[in-house]
Amino acid sequence: MQNIYDNEHFFAEYENMRGKEINANNLIEKPIFFSMLPSLSGKRVLDIGCGSGDFCRFAMSSGASFVMGVDCSKNMLSVAKSYDDGITYLNLSMENLSKLDDKFDVITSSLAFHYVEDFDKLIGDIANLLKDGGELIFSQEHPVATAFKSPKGGEIDKKIDIKGKRYYLLSDYNNIGKRIVKWNDSGVIKYHRNFSCIINTLIRHGFVITSVMESYADEEAIKKEPKYAYQNDRPYFLFISAKKL
Amino acid sequence: MQNIYDNEHFFAEYENMRGKEINANNLIEKPIFFSMLPSLSGKRVLDIGCGSGDFCRFAMSSGASFVMGVDCSKNMLSVAKSYDDGITYLNLSMENLSKLDDKFDVITSSLAFHYVEDFDKLIGDIANLLKDGGELIFSQEHPVATAFKSPKGGEIDKKIDIKGKRYYLLSDYNNIGKRIVKWNDSGVIKYHRNFSCIINTLIRHGFVITSVMESYADEEAIKKEPKYAYQNDRPYFLFISAKKL
Numbered sequence: 001m002q003n004i005y006d007n008e009h010f011f012a013e014y015e016n017m018r019g020k021e022i023n024a025n026n027l028i029e030k031p032i033f034f035s036m037l038p039s040l041s042g043k044r045v046l047d048i049g050c051g052s053g054d055f056c057r058f059a060m061s062s063g064a065s066f067v068m069g070v071d072c073s074k075n076m077l078s079v080a081k082s083y084d085d086g087i088t089y090l091n092l093s094m095e096n097l098s099k100l101d102d103k104f105d106v107i108t109s110s111l112a113f114h115y116v117e118d119f120d121k122l123i124g125d126i127a128n129l130l131k132d133g134g135e136l137i138f139s140q141e142h143p144v145a146t147a148f149k150s151p152k153g154g155e156i157d158k159k160i161d162i163k164g165k166r167y168y169l170l171s172d173y174n175n176i177g178k179r180i181v182k183w184n185d186s187g188v189i190k191y192h193r194n195f196s197c198i199i200n201t202l203i204r205h206g207f208v209i210t211s212v213m214e215s216y217a218d219e220e221a222i223k224k225e226p227k228y229a230y231q232n233d234r235p236y237f238l239f240i241s242a243k244k245l
Numbered sequence: 246m247q248n249i250y251d252n253e254h255f256f257a258e259y260e261n262m263r264g265k266e267i268n269a270n271n272l273i274e275k276p277i278f279f280s281m282l283p284s285l286s287g288k289r290v291l292d293i294g295c296g297s298g299d300f301c302r303f304a305m306s307s308g309a310s311f312v313m314g315v316d317c318s319k320n321m322l323s324v325a326k327s328y329d330d331g332i333t334y335l336n337l338s339m340e341n342l343s344k345l346d347d348k349f350d351v352i353t354s355s356l357a358f359h360y361v362e363d364f365d366k367l368i369g370d371i372a373n374l375l376k377d378g379g380e381l382i383f384s385q386e387h388p389v390a391t392a393f394k395s396p397k398g399g400e401i402d403k404k405i406d407i408k409g410k411r412y413y414l415l416s417d418y419n420n421i422g423k424r425i426v427k428w429n430d431s432g433v434i435k436y437h438r439n440f441s442c443i444i445n446t447l448i449r450h451g452f453v454i455t456s457v458m459e460s461y462a463d464e465e466a467i468k469k470e471p472k473y474a475y476q477n478d479r480p481y482f483l484f485i486s487a488k489k490l
Contacts, residue, residue: 144389144415151408160405160412163396167405167412170389170479174461194480195440196457209454212441216419234415235439 049112053080294357
């Protein structure tokens, strides 16, 4: 997995964006993600790709009995560790979860799984880290947003806007694998998986799907940032909750 | 639900298309649908939107103990009933499944559910018709293929092809409801539902999702009809199998 968050220039741009209250994470991703959470009171919670620890602090303040956050970025973890809050942080990439020998009631991950190449191993590792009946809740970029693929030797638009309507490039939707995207002037590597691949991988590792959500901007989000009105009816993030049998 | 198959002109065009061996149903939809079926031997099977009875005859020849087919089209059923094969056919629309008081082990439906407005009622009725542990296997048009919606008072392309790549109009992906599509010179009414709506409705009615598939044309299909090569990596049909707890 690429560790773009430890690229100095990228991290500065990212901090600048996330520092603003008005961004897609706060206005669109978080409300849906939080609406899918079970009670965390008394639970052992692991957050994968914890970044600067926002969710870990929320879990701790919600009464979790133990909270661990793992992230591949030292930059991110140095921000997280600046709080004195009893949370355990580990500099561990999502590829190496099998190094943990703990058991958790709830495992969460927000907008990180699309950076992982081996989704099958990731979900298998998570299944091993969950107690029976434990829950996984994660968000990632929506398959229609990661599907685009430029032809060899040329760039192609991943989306086209015509008369206020948005078209997505889906010719390679079923062609799962690496995608390179420009973000904050850097080339960010993501891995596209179609919907069936994501769902069937969870099922194969003993999960029962309990809920699926697709992102939208609600009225409150659009009031705060009118430009998100166009996100009302098109998907950008995918959210899944699943229970380990 | 619109009964387009009893429109004389539409039915003639449809029969003409389906009469050819080389079509998307035979080459793309059927192989995936059949790969998801459990053994039908000794089972009570209901096929919803059975059309001219192809699947019912397959179920009977696979050893099913009882096969019922329901369809809203008298045209279709008159073809189905021309065979003398012990299959029970009923002229019943998908909206009226609650009129049946039978129980089944397996319920199937091929490319019909996108014609139904009230998906919640449909899935609730199917849950009532299935024995505990019974299975539902269905295909329908893929959400990215039904998502398009023209603005009021104007037409807009549902897809755009550029440099051999295909873009889908997804601005209204989360806006579920009626869509009107031109097909065989007629205006066909379909109902778009996003992925989360489909999955969550099944879960709400006590189903456990067991598999999800998205259509592709395999090598054999492309050998028979090279023009389906472009369907290799873009989705057109969605397939779900689910078990009633």
